[in-house]
Amino acid sequence: MVVYYEHVPMIMSWALTIGSNRLDLLNPNTKSLMKWDNIKTVWEDFSASPENFDDHFKFAHDYQRNDAQSQGECLSNETVISDEEHFLGGILLILDAENTSLLGKEAWPIQLGKIYAALEQAGVVPISSLSHSFEDGRGLGAIFMQEGVVLARTWPKENYCAFDIQLWCSFNKLESIQSSLSKVSGSNTESLSSYRIVTNGMMGIGKENEDKEIMGPKNTRSRKCETTEFRNGVFDRNKLESLAIESSQFIQGENGAIAVLCGSIDEFCLSYDVISRKGDSMEIVPLWTCPSIADIEENDKNFTNEMFKCEMEIQNQLRGLVTEKHKLVAFVIDPSATSTMGILADRLWSNPRNVRALLADQFTFIALIKNKHETWRSDFLEWRRREMVDYKHLFRAEVVLTTSTDSLEVGFLSSQDPHFFGRLVNFTKSVEALTGFDAKVQKVEGGIEELRADQEAKWYIEDDFERSAGEAQFAAQRPLADQFFVQLQISNATDIEFIDDILFFAMQDILSEYTDVKMHHIHDVFEGSIIGAISMEGTIVLVWNGNDFIDLNIFGYDAETVETFLEPFELYLKEEGMHVKTVGHDEFPRGTNRVINRLKDLKVWRKTSHEEV
Numbered sequence: 001m002v003v004y005y006e007h008v009p010m011i012m013s014w015a016l017t018i019g020s021n022r023l024d025l026l027n028p029n030t031k032s033l034m035k036w037d038n039i040k041t042v043w044e045d046f047s048a049s050p051e052n053f054d055d056h057f058k059f060a061h062d063y064q065r066n067d068a069q070s071q072g073e074c075l076s077n078e079t080v081i082s083d084e085e086h087f088l089g090g091i092l093l094i095l096d097a098e099n100t101s102l103l104g105k106e107a108w109p110i111q112l113g114k115i116y117a118a119l120e121q122a123g124v125v126p127i128s129s130l131s132h133s134f135e136d137g138r139g140l141g142a143i144f145m146q147e148g149v150v151l152a153r154t155w156p157k158e159n160y161c162a163f164d165i166q167l168w169c170s171f172n173k174l175e176s177i178q179s180s181l182s183k184v185s186g187s188n189t190e191s192l193s194s195y196r197i198v199t200n201g202m203m204g205i206g207k208e209n210e211d212k213e214i215m216g217p218k219n220t221r222s223r224k225c226e227t228t229e230f231r232n233g234v235f236d237r238n239k240l241e242s243l244a245i246e247s248s249q250f251i252q253g254e255n256g257a258i259a260v261l262c263g264s265i266d267e268f269c270l271s272y273d274v275i276s277r278k279g280d281s282m283e284i285v286p287l288w289t290c291p292s293i294a295d296i297e298e299n300d301k302n303f304t305n306e307m308f309k310c311e312m313e314i315q316n317q318l319r320g321l322v323t324e325k326h327k328l329v330a331f332v333i334d335p336s337a338t339s340t341m342g343i344l345a346d347r348l349w350s351n352p353r354n355v356r357a358l359l360a361d362q363f364t365f366i367a368l369i370k371n372k373h374e375t376w377r378s379d380f381l382e383w384r385r386r387e388m389v390d391y392k393h394l395f396r397a398e399v400v401l402t403t404s405t406d407s408l409e410v411g412f413l414s415s416q417d418p419h420f421f422g423r424l425v426n427f428t429k430s431v432e433a434l435t436g437f438d439a440k441v442q443k444v445e446g447g448i449e450e451l452r453a454d455q456e457a458k459w460y461i462e463d464d465f466e467r468s469a470g471e472a473q474f475a476a477q478r479p480l481a482d483q484f485f486v487q488l489q490i491s492n493a494t495d496i497e498f499i500d501d502i503l504f505f506a507m508q509d510i511l512s513e514y515t516d517v518k519m520h521h522i523h524d525v526f527e528g529s530i531i532g533a534i535s536m537e538g539t540i541v542l543v544w545n546g547n548d549f550i551d552l553n554i555f556g557y558d559a560e561t562v563e564t565f566l567e568p569f570e571l572y573l574k575e576e577g578m579h580v581k582t583v584g585h586d587e588f589p590r591g592t593n594r595v596i597n598r599l600k601d602l603k604v605w606r607k608t609s610h611e612e613v
Contacts, residue, residue, distance in 0.1 A: 026428075027425065057421035092165070092551075094195055095193075096192070099187055112129065116129065123173050128520060130539075132536060137156040139154045147168070147169050150177070151163065158478070168526075200545045202526045202528045203545055204526035240270060242435050243431060250364045256328065256329035257285065258275055258330040260275065260284065263341075271333075275332070289338055311344045311348065318348075322357070328358050349387075350383070394446070395412070399440070401431060401437035401438065421444070474602075481555060482563075482589060483555045486582060496576075500523065507531055510568050511535075517534070518533065528546035539555045552566075554566075
């Protein structure tokens with residue numbers, strides 16, 4: 001569900017998106033809301049009466065019920081594994097240490113040795129390392145441990161060190177590792193900044209249970225995964241009549257005309273019959289299928305001429321029905337209407353002159369879909385929505401109604417109805433009570449919201465806001481390198497042999513064009529492996545969890561080096577028969593002064609400092 005509010009000071013307007021796997025956002029729980037009775041913005045605008053949900057939904061704009069099956073978010077019965085087996089989580093801590101007073105004062109091998117010793121003091125077990133030093137004093141180092149891997153890069157001239165701490169177990173030692181690295185670099189608390197990224201774990205670890213609490217809550221597939229099918233059924237006449245009656249509640253106003261697209265004149269037109277019996281003062285006209293096109297085939301030589309004649313008949317019928325003050329407030333597509341008449345209706349309403357001449361400002365389109373093959377009905381409403389998207393308070397909704405044997409759909413397109421969400425909620429409740437159908441709103445797409453009467457439209461310009469602090473931080477930051485952290489999943493891992501070797505050869509092949517590359521391959525890290533590479537260009541560390549996940553930590557002094565590694569790597573794996581997809585992708589800079597922008601994102605001219613990038 002998307003909530004929308006216009007012209008909020010400082011940001012002009014905002015949209016808040018709310019999602020839930022368990023809560024039905026269209027049917028608020030009054031007991032839950034009672035917990036917030038001290039927050040006026042939540043409680044005072046809510047009415048528990050099903051006759052009046054307008055206050056609660058007055059800012060609601062869009063809504064969608066997601067289908068876990070179609071999104072591939074459900075595990076099959078064959079692949080479901082226990083929570084204990086599935087807990088494979090890791091942590092990557094990105095640590096920036098500025099104002100370092102110790103690192104850089106000695107040769108890089110000595111500095112790396114001190115980092116090595118600091119990790120041992122923190123209680124972890126280093127296995128081996130890789131390093132590279134530069135003439136200007138900079139250093140690159142990778143220390144591999146049974147518990148994880150630590151990467152260090154130093155810039156002595158900038159008094160800065162960039163650390164990565166990736167663990168797949170012993171998370172309780174993370175703070176002591178961070179403290180030890182801070183101490184060995186000579187940085188202080190005020191000069192440290194860090195954040196965490198959740199990574200993949202490692203198969204075969206025996207300490208996962210004790211690490212769970214430190215890891216925090218784990219995302220689980222808690223969505224409903226029952227298969228839902230659109231079933232064509234034989235529908236009870238009384239239920240369909242009740243459905244038509246409730247659908248007509250979306251028709252606004254007391255004056256105007258209603259057109260109903262029907263089948264042949266000798267067929268029963270349910271929608272026309274129901275609306276006619278309501279006894280409203282509105283004029284109702286049935287648009288019967290022209291006899292000349294009732295059975296005509298598209299390849300018939302007279303098809304085009306007969307269709308045009310029928311279109312003109314319908315257009316003239318509607319133009320004769322409406323006046324300037326008596327326009328169409330509703331256009332209803334009855335279940336008996338044919339797709340041929342749907343084509344004519346589409347041509348009629350795709351003409352902007354007909355829309356202006358025939359439709360009232362407040363109008364409603366309604367379509368009942370009994371058959372999954374009748375997609376033209378929902379397509380008809382979608383095309384009207386796209387053509388009329390600038391209409392204020394334009395909403396398009398899809399409601400699916402199901403029983404154990406039958407299902408059907410009702411589509412709505414409504415203009416300038418500020419009570420649309422309230423009507424929609426009441427519609428589903430009434431239909432369920434009258435017919436026994438299970439009514440679910442699948443989607444609501446909104447148009448442009450209008451200003452509320454109590455909102456003052458004040459437009460702000462950039463200079464109205466205080467920007468000095470932000471501009472000063474923007475000008476002061478110094479990005480020194482780029483880093484990507486990419487998480488890949490192998491969908492056919494069980495079908496591939498020697499994954500470990502394939503990953504090593506992939507890295508070796510891609511990095512062969514670089515000079516002075518040092519590589520290190522550590523097998524049997526629990527059930528997975530680590531592959532590290534270091535050169536004057538930067539570092540790459542690949543962690544394979546022993547099953548179907550790969551973590552890639554790519555660091556480079558030049559953005560192009562980082563960006564050009566992924567594509568050939570994934571292509572190599574594809575050629576080896578691996579099916580990989582990206583499930584996580586983080587890009588961030590490394591540098592000083594609380595850097596948050598990558599070098600390529602910064603403008604050449606900075607207003608505050610006039611410093612060139």
